Amino acid sequence: MQAAEQARDIATILQGEGERAALQRLVRLQPFDRAEVLARLEPAERLRLVRAMPTPLAAETLEYLEPELQYRILDHLDEPLAAALLQAMSSDTVVDLLLALHPLQAARLKAWLPPAYRERIDTLMTFPEDTAGSLATIEYIAAREGWTVQQALDHVRKVGHDAEVVSYVYVVDARGRLVRVASLRELILADPRAPLADVGRADVIAVRATAAREEAARLLTRYDFVALPVVDDQNRLLGIITVDDIIDVIHREATEDIQRLGGSVPLAESYFKTPVPVLFRKRVGWLLTLFVAGAYTSTVLRHFEDLLSRVVGLTFFIPLLIGTGGNTGSQTVSTLVRALAVGEVAFRDLGRVLAREVATGALLGAAMAVAAYIRALTLGVGPQLGPVVAVTALFIVVWASMVAAILPLLLHRLRVDPAVVSGPFISTLVDGTGLFLYFTVARVMLHLP
C-alpha cells in the first residue's frame, strides 16, 4: 500500500476508534514507512499518535523524518516526553537535527540532554559535513580490556537496547583507545570463560574522524563491515559509522559526480528542495566559463572567413563535425572519471589509457569518416567536400579521444576532482581545436591558400 493511502486509513481509524486502534496499525509498519505516514498526517493527528507511542518506537520513527519536522514535533510535546524522545534517538540523527536548527532552538533541545551525552555530541558536532566524524554515532558497544567473553555478553544484554548496531563489540583500554574488535557472532560462538583478549582481532580497521567521508565509504566497501569505528588522533574511540549511512554517502557521491559531469556545481540538497535562484547559481558559473572558453571558436571562424566565403559548403558541416568530436570526448571522459572515482584507473596508467583510447578513437574515427562521407554525398555539395569532411571526422574523433583521456587523469593527479572535466568542458575544448583542424584539412586538400 502507498504511504498516502496508509495515512488516510490511519487518520480515519484515529477519528473513529482512537489512538489505540490507529497505533495497532502503525506499529506493524517498518520505521521508514511509519515515518512516511506520520509526515502525511495533520499536525494535530501526528502529535496524538506520537504521544500515544511507546518512546523507543516513537524515537525510531522520528529518526526517518526531516529535521524541520522532527523539531516541529518535539517543540509541541511536553518537555519530559520530548526530552525522553530526543535521548532515545540515535546520536547521529540528533547531531544532524541540532546542526539544522537555529542556534537558539538547538540550545533549547541540547539542555534536555544529560551533560555527559551533551559533551560527546558537542565533539561530534565539530566535524565538518564532509568528514567521517560527521557521520559517527555514539551508540556503539564498548567493552573493557581484561573482561571475559561472559562479561562482554552481559554488557551487551545490558546496553544493547540503546546501541544502534550490536554486530561488533569494541574493546578499549583504560585511556579509551581502541585496541580490539570482536563480532557478536564471535562472542556467541566463543567459550564464555575465555578472556576477551582471545576473541576477535587486534589490528582494528578504523577511520580518523577528520578523514573525508569517502574514505569511510572506501574502507567499508573494501572490507565488507556493517560498521566502522571512528577514532581521534590518539586512536581514542569516538563513535561508529553504520553501513546505512555509508550507503547514503555512496548515493550522494554518485549524485555529485553525475551533476559535475553534466557541467554543474553539485546541489547540496535534493532537487525539489533546491530553490530556483540556487539552481541558477550552481549552473551559471560553469556556463559562463564554458562560454568564455568557447568564445575563441568565433575567432577561429573569423580567421578562416576567406576560406568560408570561397567554399560556403564548408559551413554546413561545422555543427556535425564538432558535435561528433564533443560526443566522443564525452563518452571517454565519463568512463574515465568513473573509473578514477572507483579506483580502477590512476595517473600511473596514463600510457595504457592513452594507447587504448587512441586505438578506440581510430576505430570510431574510421566509422565516423564513412558516415561523414555519405552525409556529404547525400547533401549534394559537390564531390570535393566529401573527402575533406571524412578526413576531418577521423582526425577530430582521435583528437577528442586523446584530450578526454589525458585531462581527467592529469586533474586527478593534481588532486582536482576529475569530474569537473565534464562532457560540456570537453565539448567546448574540442569545438575550437576541431574547427582549426577542419579548416586546415580543407585548405590542404582543396589546395587553397
Place this chain on the structure above:
Amino acid sequence: MQAAEQARDIATILQGEGERAALQRLVRLQPFDRAEVLARLEPAERLRLVRAMPTPLAAETLEYLEPELQYRILDHLDEPLAAALLQAMSSDTVVDLLLALHPLQAARLKAWLPPAYRERIDTLMTFPEDTAGSLATIEYIAAREGWTVQQALDHVRKVGHDAEVVSYVYVVDARGRLVRVASLRELILADPRAPLADVGRADVIAVRATAAREEAARLLTRYDFVALPVVDDQNRLLGIITVDDIIDVIHREATEDIQRLGGSVPLAESYFKTPVPVLFRKRVGWLLTLFVAGAYTSTVLRHFEDLLSRVVGLTFFIPLLIGTGGNTGSQTVSTLVRALAVGEVAFRDLGRVLAREVATGALLGAAMAVAAYIRALTLGVGPQLGPVVAVTALFIVVWASMVAAILPLLLHRLRVDPAVVSGPFISTLVDGTGLFLYFTVARVMLHLP
C-alpha cells in the same frame, strides 16, 4: 603498507623461514588484504600458503579473488582440500565462480559439492545477472516455527560458523515459507524461554528472486537492513542478499548511469578488463545515431545558405550559441536523470519540473545574453549582430532547458532508462533546433527576407 610491499615481504619470509612464519604474518591481515597479497605472489608460493592455511581462513581469502584465480588455485590443489575449500566458500561466490567457468570446468567443481548444496546452487544459478536472485547466498540462519528463543540461539551457535550474516534469524514454516524475522539482538535480549513467535516481526520485508537487483538495493537502502531475504513466488525462502553485495550493486548502477549519461552503452567489465574492440562497440552505436540525428544541422544550414552568404558574421557565432544550448541541456539532464534514479522526481512532477527549469533557464539565458552581446562587440562584427546573438542566446538556453526537463521524465514514464538522454543526446537535439531559432531571429531582427 601497500599490498605489493606486503607481498614482497611475505615471499621473503616464505623463502627464508617457511610457511608457518609467512602464515603468521598473513593471518593478521583482513581477508581483502590477504587476497591482494595472494594475487601478487608467484603461483607456487600462492599454493604453498593456501595449503598451509586453515580451511575457513583460506576460503574467506579466496572469496576476494577473481574467478579465474580462484579456479587456478582450486585446480592445482589435491581434490579433498579443493572440495573442502569450495564448500567453505559462501554460495554467492561459488555461483559467480561456476558461471564464469567453462561448463566442463564448472561441472568438475560442482561434482565436489554435496547433492543438497548442489541443488540449491543450481536454483540460484538460474537467475539472470541483473536479478535479485543472482545476488543471493544460502548461508543464512533459518529457524522453525514453534521453537523457543533458547532453541533458536542454540541453533545459531551450531550453524553460525557457516552463516555469512548472523544478524538475523529467519523463521520458516513446515513448507519453507518465510513467516517471521528476528534480529540476533532481539534474540539475545529476549527471555530464552519465550516462544520464537513472540520475538521479531511477522511482516517480513523480502525481495522476489526474479525482481531487478535495483529493487533489492532500493529496499535495503530504504529500510537500513544489513541483509535482505530472497523468496520465490510462493514466498519460500531461497537465500539472503547481504549489504556488501548491495553496496557493489549501488556502485555498479552509478557507473552504468554515468557511462550512459556520457553517451555510451555501459561496460560489463571494469575499464582495463574491457578490450578495445568492445570499447568501440559500446560507443559506436550511439555515436552513429547521434551523427544521423545531428545530420539535419547541415540541412538547416543549407536552407539558410542565402542568409549566411549575405551576413557572413552570423557563421562566427554558430558553435558558441549551439554549444551554450548543449551545455545548458546537459546540466539539466544530468540533474534530472539522477533525481529520477534516486526517486526524488517522477513523471507526475512534470509541471513543477518544467516551471522550475524554465525559470532557471530564463535567468541563465539572461546572463548568457549579456555575455553573447559582449562577445559580439569584442569581435567587432558591426553593431547589428550584437542584439541578434544576445536574443538568440536567451531563446536557446530557455529552449534547451525545456527539452532537457521534459525528455528524461517522459522516457522514465515510458519505462526507458532516462540515462539514455545523455548530454550528447540533448546537445544534438538542441544543435539543429537552435540553429533554426538563430536564423529565424536573425531574419526578423535584421529585416531580411
